[in-house]
Amino acid sequence: MTTSLFLVxxxxxxxxxxxxxxxxxxxTLVFGVMGILNLAHGSMYMVGxxxxxYFVEHTGSFGLSALISAVIALxxxxxxxxxxxxxxxxxxxxxxVLLTIGMIFVFxxxxxxxxxxxxxxxxxxxxxxxxxxxxxxxxxxxxxxFVALLCVGIAAVMYFMINKTRxxxxxxxxxxxREMVECLGIDxxxxxxxxxxxxxxxxxxxxxxxxxxxxxVPGMGEHILITCFVVVVxxxxxxxxxxxxxxxxxxxxxxxxxxxxxxxxxxxxxxxxAFILLxxxxxxxxx
Amino acid sequence: MLFxxxxxxxxxxxxxxxxxxxxxxxxDNTFFVSKLTxxxxxxxxxxxxxxxxxxxxxxxxxxxMFYGLGGYLFWMIxxxxxxxxxxxxxxxxxxxxxxxxxxxxxxxxxxxGIYMIMITLAFAQMAFYFFSDSxxxxxxxxxxxxxxxxxxxxxxxxxxxDNPTHFYYLCLLSLFNTLVFFRVLIRSRxxxxxxxxxxNPGRTTALGYNIFVFRLxxxxxASALGAYAGYLFTLQYGFVNPSMLAWTTSGSALVMSIxxxxxxxxxxxxxxxxxxxxxxxxxxxTEHWMLFMGALxxxxxxxFKNGIAGYLEKLLEKRA
Amino acid sequence: MFKSHSLRTAVVAGLATLTLxxxxxxxxEPIKVGMMLPFSGVYxxxxxxxxxxxxxxxxxxxxxxxxxxxxxxxxxxxARPERAPEIASSLLNNSEADFIIGPVHSGVAMGMLKVLRGxxxxxxxxxxxxxxxxGPLCSPNVFRTSFSSWQPSYPMxxxxxxxxxxxxxxxxxxxxxxxxxxxxxxxxFTAGGxxxxxxxxxxxxxTEFQAYLSEIASIxxxxxxxxxxGGGAVKFVKDYDALGLxxxxxxxxxxxxxxxxxxxxxxxxxxxxxxxxxxxxxDNEQNTRFRSSYKxxxxxxxxxxxxQGYDTGxxxxxxxxxxxxxxxxxxxxxxxxxxxxxxxxxxxFTFSPAHNPVQNVYLRTVENGENRVVEIxxxxxxxxxxxxxx
Numbered sequence: 001m002t003t004s005l006f007l008v009x010x011x012x013x014x015x016x017x018x019x020x021x022x023x024x025x026x027x028t029l030v031f032g033v034m035g036i037l038n039l040a041h042g043s044m045y046m047v048g049x050x051x052x053x054y055f056v057e058h059t060g061s062f063g064l065s066a067l068i069s070a071v072i073a074l075x076x077x078x079x080x081x082x083x084x085x086x087x088x089x090x091x092x093x094x095x096x097v098l099l100t101i102g103m104i105f106v107f108x109x110x111x112x113x114x115x116x117x118x119x120x121x122x123x124x125x126x127x128x129x130x131x132x133x134x135x136x137x138x139x140x141x142x143x144x145x146f147v148a149l150l151c152v153g154i155a156a157v158m159y160f161m162i163n164k165t166r167x168x169x170x171x172x173x174x175x176x177x178r179e180m181v182e183c184l185g186i187d188x189x190x191x192x193x194x195x196x197x198x199x200x201x202x203x204x205x206x207x208x209x210x211x212x213x214x215x216x217v218p219g220m221g222e223h224i225l226i227t228c229f230v231v232v233v234x235x236x237x238x239x240x241x242x243x244x245x246x247x248x249x250x251x252x253x254x255x256x257x258x259x260x261x262x263x264x265x266x267x268x269x270x271x272x273x274a275f276i277l278l279x280x281x282x283x284x285x286x287x
Numbered sequence: 288m289l290f291x292x293x294x295x296x297x298x299x300x301x302x303x304x305x306x307x308x309x310x311x312x313x314x315d316n317t318f319f320v321s322k323l324t325x326x327x328x329x330x331x332x333x334x335x336x337x338x339x340x341x342x343x344x345x346x347x348x349x350x351x352m353f354y355g356l357g358g359y360l361f362w363m364i365x366x367x368x369x370x371x372x373x374x375x376x377x378x379x380x381x382x383x384x385x386x387x388x389x390x391x392x393x394x395x396x397x398x399x400g401i402y403m404i405m406i407t408l409a410f411a412q413m414a415f416y417f418f419s420d421s422x423x424x425x426x427x428x429x430x431x432x433x434x435x436x437x438x439x440x441x442x443x444x445x446x447x448x449d450n451p452t453h454f455y456y457l458c459l460l461s462l463f464n465t466l467v468f469f470r471v472l473i474r475s476r477x478x479x480x481x482x483x484x485x486x487n488p489g490r491t492t493a494l495g496y497n498i499f500v501f502r503l504x505x506x507x508x509a510s511a512l513g514a515y516a517g518y519l520f521t522l523q524y525g526f527v528n529p530s531m532l533a534w535t536t537s538g539s540a541l542v543m544s545i546x547x548x549x550x551x552x553x554x555x556x557x558x559x560x561x562x563x564x565x566x567x568x569x570x571x572x573t574e575h576w577m578l579f580m581g582a583l584x585x586x587x588x589x590x591f592k593n594g595i596a597g598y599l600e601k602l603l604e605k606r607a
Numbered sequence: 608m609f610k611s612h613s614l615r616t617a618v619v620a621g622l623a624t625l626t627l628x629x630x631x632x633x634x635x636e637p638i639k640v641g642m643m644l645p646f647s648g649v650y651x652x653x654x655x656x657x658x659x660x661x662x663x664x665x666x667x668x669x670x671x672x673x674x675x676x677x678x679x680x681x682x683x684x685x686a687r688p689e690r691a692p693e694i695a696s697s698l699l700n701n702s703e704a705d706f707i708i709g710p711v712h713s714g715v716a717m718g719m720l721k722v723l724r725g726x727x728x729x730x731x732x733x734x735x736x737x738x739x740x741x742g743p744l745c746s747p748n749v750f751r752t753s754f755s756s757w758q759p760s761y762p763m764x765x766x767x768x769x770x771x772x773x774x775x776x777x778x779x780x781x782x783x784x785x786x787x788x789x790x791x792x793x794x795x796f797t798a799g800g801x802x803x804x805x806x807x808x809x810x811x812x813x814t815e816f817q818a819y820l821s822e823i824a825s826i827x828x829x830x831x832x833x834x835x836x837g838g839g840a841v842k843f844v845k846d847y848d849a850l851g852l853x854x855x856x857x858x859x860x861x862x863x864x865x866x867x868x869x870x871x872x873x874x875x876x877x878x879x880x881x882x883x884x885x886x887x888x889x890d891n892e893q894n895t896r897f898r899s900s901y902k903x904x905x906x907x908x909x910x911x912x913x914x915q916g917y918d919t920g921x922x923x924x925x926x927x928x929x930x931x932x933x934x935x936x937x938x939x940x941x942x943x944x945x946x947x948x949x950x951x952x953x954x955x956f957t958f959s960p961a962h963n964p965v966q967n968v969y970l971r972t973v974e975n976g977e978n979r980v981v982e983i984x985x986x987x988x989x990x991x992x993x994x995x996x997x
Contacts, residue, residue: 005825012817037401087589094346098545099588101538105581108647113575117651118907119838121845121871131851138824139851213849214814215871217838219648223812226408226534233405258809258818266416266781266810270409274394277406281398318700325693416810420781427782427811428717428737429688524692526721528714531689570683574646 001259008134009255015144017251018151019210023224024231024243025158026202032238033171033195036085037093039100042225043107044200048073048207049216050111053120062125066208070201077200081193089192104222111218120216147209154202155244162240171195175238230273236283246284289470294596294603298553299466306459310452320451325523326563327458331465332516333543334555338469339509340541341550342478343502344485345396348537349407352414353384353510355532357517359418360384362430362527373436373448377515384514385507392506396499408534419529429528432521448522458519462556465512469552472508481505546587548596557595637678638927638934640665641698643691643709643719644733646683649812649838652867653711654683657733657916659905661708664920667900671924673932680704684715691718699728705934706731708919711912713737713756713783720744727937729944731922733915736784741963743994747941750962752922752949753915754884755990756787760861762968762984763832763882764795767859772829774804775859778819779834781808788834788861796832804828814842820850831856836863841871848875862971862978867910869976876973884964885911885953886971886980894952918951925949961992 001009027041048069055065080103088096123129124143131139162168170191173181182188214220231250235242250269257268264271276284290296306323313319332354339345360380365371395406418424435448438457446453472478483491484498492498521527530536539562547558565583569576591598642661644654658681665677680702682694691710698704699722707723707730710716716735723730724746732740732749736756740749767775777792779785786808793803805826807819823831831852835843840863847853853875862883865876887898887908897917901909926943927934934940948957949964956966970984 002825005821008821008825009818012821016815016817031401084585084589091592092549094340094541094545094549095588098542099585101542102581102584102588105577105584107581109575109578109581112647112651113578117647117655119652119841119868119871121841121873123873124849131849133851135824137827137852137855138821139849141849144849213845215838215841215845215868217649217841218651220838226412229405229408233402237401254815255818258815259822262808263420266420266813267413270412274406274409274413277398277402277409278394281402283402316701318697321696321700322693420808420810422786426786427688427714428739429714431717431721520689524696524718524721526689526692526718528688528718530687530714535687536689574681574683576683577647 004135008138008140009259010252011140013252013255014248015148015251016255017248018148018155019206020227020231020251021244021247022151022154022209023203023206024228024235024247025155025240026199026206027228028232028235028238028240028243029158029202030196030199031232032240033175034089034192035093036088036196037096037100038085038196038199039097039225040080040103040107041199041203041228042221042223043104044073044076044203044221045207045210045224046111046216046219046221047076047107048204049122049211049214049220050115050120050207051204052208052211053122053216054115056122062122062212066205069208070205073204074197074201076204077197078193080200081196085196086189086192107221108218117218122211122216124212141213144213147213150209154205155240158240167191167194227269230269233283234273234276236286239283239285242283242285289467289474292600292604294600295551295553297603298557298599302556303459303463310455317451320455321523322567324451324455324458325520326559327455327462328516328519328523329540329543329563330556330559331458331462331519332513333540333547333559334462334465334469334552335509335512335516336537336540337544337547337550337552337555338472339505340544341548342473342485342552343481343505345502345506346400346404346541347395347407348404348534348541349395349409349411350510350513350540351532351534351536352407352411353388353513354517354520354536355414355418355527355529356384356387357514357519358521358527358531359424359430360514361518361521362424362432365432365436368434370434370437373438373446374440376436377518380518381511381515385511388507388510389503392503392510396502396506408537411532411534411537415529415532415534418532424529425527427529429526429530432525432527435522435525454523461515461519466553466556473552477501477504542584546584546591546594548591548594548598548600551594551596554594554596557599561595635675637676638672638706638923639678639680639702639704640923641680641682641702641704641707641709643682643684643694643698643707643715645686645711646681648685650686650711652837653734653912656867656910656912657708657711657919659901660909660913660916660918661733661920662916663901663904664917665924668921668924668928671928673927675927675932684710684712686710686712686715688712688714688718691715692722695719695722699723699726704728706923708733708916710735716740720746720749724749729937729940731919733919734912736787738787738993741959741961741990741995742992745961745992745995745997747997748937750922750944750958752918752964754966755963755992756784757791757990758963758966758988759863759883759968760788760791760832760834761795762970762988763859763861764792764797764801765799766880766882766970766984767792767796767830767832768799768801770830770857772801772857774802774828775830775832776805776807776823776826776828777803777832778807778809778823780811780813780839782811784836785811785834789832792832792861812839814839816843816846817850820846820852823856824850824852828856830859832859833864834861836866837868840864840866841868844868844872844879845875853878862911865971865973865978867912869973869978870908873976876976879973880981881971881973881978882968882984883911883971883978884966884968885914885978886969887977888979889953889969890980891952891954893950897952914952918949918953918956921949921951922947959989959992960997961990961995962997963990963992965989 051069128143235246438446543558547554732751862881929943
């Protein structure tokens with residue numbers, strides 16, 4: 001591998017990893033704070049992509065569509081938490097698994113009813129549609145760099161929120177001691193609603209951001225869900241920092257494995273996960 | 288008594304006699320006989336998972352690996368154009384699967400909770416890609432089994448595996464045996480220790496039990512039975528495909544086990560029959576079966592606190 | 608939402624049986640057409656299009672069915688091979704279907720074949736290209752109206768040679784259809800002196816192509832030949848364009864790369880060269896009529912999957928017509944099907960002894976969001992049917 005190809009692959013890996021972080025962050029946030037294993041998280045990624053496609057078709061503006069989609073996702077999140085998830089806080093983890101699998105069925109069916117099965121595509125917004133030449137043949141699209149920066153930005157905002165704001169303080173407090181927070185007169189139910197809705201929105205935003213550079217197809221959520229879980233588990237469930245580092249690790253390993261050991265590339269991230277869990281059974285950064 | 292709950296006894300005396308007589312009513316419809324057979328095979332698989340998840344507290348999302356292994360192992364070790372003995376190969380396949388489970392269990396049981404879910408998934412995915420990427424194992428197209436085994440014991444043969452009704456009874460017998468086996472296991476000294484570990488691992492360790500060994504033994508037993516289910520599945524139509532090992536197979540089994548009532552063992556049969564039955568009815572009614580299936584799953588989680596078995600127990604058990 | 612149509616026909620048929628119970632003949636019963644197609648998930652769009660085409664053809668051919676009605680039984684395979692034998696057995700033994708149509712996915716085809724080979728019901732494959740179906744596992748009662756995976760890709764090797772390409776990278780998902788397509792291309796391309804400099808197999812259903820495309824850019828071959836379909840094809844073509852390879856390294860593909868995907872691919876697909884047994888712009892009467900009435904009925908452009916479904920319908924209608932509506936004699940039915948010349952939108956085609964279409968393969972290019980014919984890449988191409996004893 002030449003140096004320039006190595007650098008290009010490095011960027012590819014980082015960019016893929018950052019997108020993975022964006023999808024996985026909501027999952028790990030919800031688990032960390034609420035202890036809820038939301039398997040329908042991948043479905044929300046799919047919903048985000050379909051929503052932005054739908055609104056781009058009708059408004060023509062990607063930015064506006066992205067905003068509307070994010071707000072709708074937030075509302076869906078609030079609705080899900082208020083009507084269903086809330087009933088299960090005191091129940092077994094596995095009941096939550098069953099509930100969210102039921103939700104996957106419903107979301108997939110609704111997607112088929114509302115938007116059909118044809119693969120769909122969203123054009124890259126005009127302002128970001130140019131590309132930077134890298135080699136004679138290869139270019140790097142500006143949109144992908146933009147998405148990578150967006151992911152870094154969201155990671156920074158999350159870091160700031162959790163460590164420096166009142167909401168973040170409550171989240172951290174809720175994570176470590178639910179009863180204590182309640183005793184202090186904080187409405188933990190409201191906090192849970194907010195956190196769950198933010199988690200859902202993060203997945204949907206990832207779907208929105210990915211839409212112009214991928215194809216929007218039925219079942220796109222399930223495939224990404226597994227990869228997401230790999231990221232979250234390697235990082236340590238509930239750790240945002242862990243998810244960030246694990247996402248980059250998975251992105252890089254997957255990218256380089258594709259090129260260097262193609263025979264094993266399908267298994268590589270699972271080998272990585274098994275290896276890490278055998279050394280650190282609680283992931284890299286578990287609390 | 289083998290069954291200590293009234294609900295369990297009622298279920299036992301309703302289900303098995305009914306299942307025993309069923310083919311008489313379905314004599315002219317081989318499909319329904321085969322459909323019930325395949326549900327029973329999967330129920331056996333779900334039961335082995337239910338023991339692990341509900342009784343031992345070892346949640347795995349990689350159980351399908353053994354299901355698929357059961358099928359592929361038969362193709363690997365049996366000669367292609369010669370009928371081998373069913374019972375002998377049952378023994379071989381369960382033993383090899385147990386060996387594999389011993390190694391994998393040794394690694395995965397160091398973790399727990401969600402980390403164990405994911406590490407079992409990791410191994411299952413590796414196995415999935417191993418078979419689906421490999422040309423020698425038929426890749427994504429899968430493999431055919433051309434000759435089914437014969438079932439003689441000491442020269443006496445009761446089952447002809449090419450006959451759907453005979454195969455039905457073989458699977459019913461297997462399901463019956465598995466249920467009884469787990470009941471006996473649960474009531475044994477071994478089973479009591481496993482229950483104690485599930486309740487309170489710390490205290491059980493303090494009593495001087497090596498909980499790792501008990502967990503590993505449970506994992507090996509459940510995995511060998513999972514492989515047996517996969518072996519039966521493969522024999523039913525003579526077809527092996529990597530999709531047997533897909534994580535969705537493990538996922539469905541987990542759903543059926545939770546639906547039936549975790550850890551109740553007989554609930555696995557309830558969960559599988561209800562899930563598969565609903566699936567069958569809905570997919571013949573409407574193309575949007577997923578919507579109704581999803582809504583029903585959500586409703587059932589909300590209504591049943593401990594699955595269908597738990598709900599029935601609430602209705603049928605005498606209050607102490 | 609409910610399949611009221613099939614329910615209604617079933618009810619009507621039931622009533623008819625009751626009232627006419629004395630004078631019932633085989634000809635009054637509806638012909639049962641069972642469909643095993645994916646109606647959900649990644650392959651859902653392909654299943655939808657196939658079903659639309661099939662129903663449209665049988666509707667159009669109503670007058671040739673000698674008064675026999677059609678009853679549809681539609682089951683979603685979810686593209687899960689392990690379920691295939693059971694569903695096939697349901698259609699065979701429970702529904703007692705006269706024709707079983709399916710599937711899209713090659714793995715499902717193998718599972719169906721295991722149950723249906725040599726049985727009394729005719730199985731017609733409207734898509735899955737798995738070689739063995741009309742190769743080593745061919746059977747008198749199994750037909751295919753689509754293609755063998757060898758067919759659309761084999762002629763591309765010669766096209767690439769004619770264009771003067773010497774070094775080519777091939778790429779597909781690592782599954783049966785993809786590998787068979789790459790092998791077929793390689794067969795004709797290397798026979799003519801070309802060289803495959805790299806063969807890339809991507810784990811299915813991964814769609815992160817960036818690493819592979821960066822590598823291809825660094826190899827800088829004369830051309831790239833790929834097999835992808837559906838959502839993966841959309842993503843691949845968009846990535847190829849976004850990373851700047853388009854216009855520098857010519858992209859060749861098996862035609863599925865640009866079928867049912869053009870709207871989603873947008874301008875990224877313009878100029879892509881593919882070979883397939885159909886093209887949107889084919890200039891024949893059937894095609895023009897087919898395309899306009901499909902668009903009218905379903906509100907979207909037709910694609911190859913719709914054509915294959917349509918041809919399956921035409922084939923059934925033709926056989927029923929030849930036999931005067933009586934399809935109870937299986938030998939006669941198979942004979943009638945074998946001798947059918949399907950007047951298809953892709954041009955007329957016949958069946959090989961192995962029951963695979965003998966058909967033209969066209970070289971096409973994408974122009975203004977449509978697959979336009981450049982030339983006939985291989986006229987009346989028959990699959991070699993290696994290993995078939997029919």
